[in-house]
Amino acid sequence: MIGRQYIWQYVYPGASEPDGLGAPYAYETMVVPTNTTITLDIVSADVVHSWWIPQLGGKFQAVPGYHNYTWMKISKPGYYKGQCAFLCGRGHARMIATVKAVPTAQFEAWLAYQKQLIAQANAAAQVARAKLGAQTGAGQVENP
Numbered sequence: 001m002i003g004r005q006y007i008w009q010y011v012y013p014g015a016s017e018p019d020g021l022g023a024p025y026a027y028e029t030m031v032v033p034t035n036t037t038i039t040l041d042i043v044s045a046d047v048v049h050s051w052w053i054p055q056l057g058g059k060f061q062a063v064p065g066y067h068n069y070t071w072m073k074i075s076k077p078g079y080y081k082g083q084c085a086f087l088c089g090r091g092h093a094r095m096i097a098t099v100k101a102v103p104t105a106q107f108e109a110w111l112a113y114q115k116q117l118i119a120q121a122n123a124a125a126q127v128a129r130a131k132l133g134a135q136t137g138a139g140q141v142e143n144p
């Protein structure tokens, strides 16, 4: 989980590249399977934030340069809503957080779809890079 002014990003395991790229991710809403222990590695990209969803327990700070860890296990499917609980700048009030808990099969389908979207985007980028690489002359732009 990455806190940044002014949005929460949730990066799931499953990076296809060593630098972490290719991992499925989501903003604002973290989709999780029910009846499963979810471990969270909480970091910040800029300033201190605090992830707080009252129905799921206490506040967890995202502090630059540190990792904070917690876990949760949700039995009831549904939406759990919260808000950044540490004044982090002008957009703090808009820094909302939601956990969407769904049955495991639904979560697996969602995750597979996210991976598929990333694979499609990577394939499209590869085509675009090849096209750019085939062009001659610096700064030459193909007319669409």
Ligand SMILES: [Cu+2]
Binding pocket: 049, 050, 084, 085, 086, 087, 088, 089, 091, 092, 093, 095
């Ligand atoms: Cu905040």
